[in-house]
Amino acid sequence: MTTRAELEIQAGLTTLLNGRTCTQVSLGGDDALILDFDELQPNLEGQLAGAIVLVIECPWRIDTPDLPAVGWEDDEEDVAQLSTALIGGAVEETDVRRPGFDLTLNFSNEYRLRIFPDCRAYYSDEMAGGALPWQIIGRDVPEGSHVLELPLG
Amino acid sequence: MTIYAFEAQESWLPTAIGMSCTSVEFDYDANTLVLSFYRAEFGRETRAVEPERMISLSGVWRVEREDEVLAASGDVEDPDRESHLDRLVGRELVRVDVSHPGYDLALHLTGPYIVRCFPCDSLQFGEDPPEDEMFVSWWVDGIGVPSDWEEPNEAFFAEEG
Numbered sequence: 001m002t003t004r005a006e007l008e009i010q011a012g013l014t015t016l017l018n019g020r021t022c023t024q025v026s027l028g029g030d031d032a033l034i035l036d037f038d039e040l041q042p043n044l045e046g047q048l049a050g051a052i053v054l055v056i057e058c059p060w061r062i063d064t065p066d067l068p069a070v071g072w073e074d075d076e077e078d079v080a081q082l083s084t085a086l087i088g089g090a091v092e093e094t095d096v097r098r099p100g101f102d103l104t105l106n107f108s109n110e111y112r113l114r115i116f117p118d119c120r121a122y123y124s125d126e127m128a129g130g131a132l133p134w135q136i137i138g139r140d141v142p143e144g145s146h147v148l149e150l151p152l153g
Numbered sequence: 154m155t156i157y158a159f160e161a162q163e164s165w166l167p168t169a170i171g172m173s174c175t176s177v178e179f180d181y182d183a184n185t186l187v188l189s190f191y192r193a194e195f196g197r198e199t200r201a202v203e204p205e206r207m208i209s210l211s212g213v214w215r216v217e218r219e220d221e222v223l224a225a226s227g228d229v230e231d232p233d234r235e236s237h238l239d240r241l242v243g244r245e246l247v248r249v250d251v252s253h254p255g256y257d258l259a260l261h262l263t264g265p266y267i268v269r270c271f272p273c274d275s276l277q278f279g280e281d282p283p284e285d286e287m288f289v290s291w292w293v294d295g296i297g298v299p300s301d302w303e304e305p306n307e308a309f310f311a312e313e314g
Contacts, residue, residue, distance in 0.1 A: 071273030116271040119227035
């Protein structure tokens with residue numbers, strides 16, 4: 001499967017986020033930001049994981065209506081603290097803008113998460129390194145959806 | 154307050170509309186992409202002269218053409234990046250969009266090509282950052298543009314009002 005095809009599948013999976021409540025935010029390996037949605041249950045590694053998990057491994061920013069709250073280039077300490085503002089908010093709207101596959105999530109608590117992939121390798125099969133800028137995984141993702149390895153902290 | 158710097162820089166962007174891109178260079182030391190612009194009647198041979206406008210993008214950016222991503226800030230070792238960036242040379246800047254609150258920048262050039270910049274360091278939007286931490290992810294330089302990032306283009310606001 002081409003990288004581009006995998007991104008199209010991920011874009012289709014974003015509809016699974018609609019109406020779901022963010023229940024956990026954490027940092028994974030390679031500076032990944034991990035958002036869990038809905039009920040947390042122990043996964044195979046014994047860690048609590050939501051029914052749907054959004055893993056982000058590229059630049060992102062969380063905005064309030066007036067100002068950005070925190071972003072990918074902020075100190076890790078600030079990211080860990082400020083990104084938890086999303087917890088308790090439900091996803092009201094998702095949007096994927098091509099060709100960059102920029103993902104935007106609008107939350108009920110007026111926060112907005114913007115994701116901005118920053119590598120041509122994500123879209124170019126000759127450069128494909130097997131990585132995706134963001135991906136949706138979890139127990140509520142239908143079987144057969146192509147997923148890559150979750151970066152663990 | 155760097156939010157004032159963003160507001161001021163936004164006011165200088167329209168002064169580059171209608172100009173042609175004459176060079177695109179990436180400064181590895183400063184991690185900054187610099188696009189130079191002249192009025193359409195100037196040719197590429199004028200690139201030794203100070204550009205009428207330079208738009209600099211620092212941090213996270215991407216270049217798109219229709220359904221294709223040509224280059225991006227994360228591709229520091231992409232051997233084709235320079236040649237892809239050169240495709241912007243000779244293109245006219247036809248529109249600029251700045252979306253708030255993040256001051257996401259989109260430069261629309263003929264082709265059509267789009268150059269996007271995505272500020273993602275919240276210090277840029279701080280209330281009162283230390284002087285040595287004052288910065289913005291993109292800015293405008295050139296003839297008649299003040300070096301003070303927070304000095305706006307008064308004509309822009311007069312037109313808006």
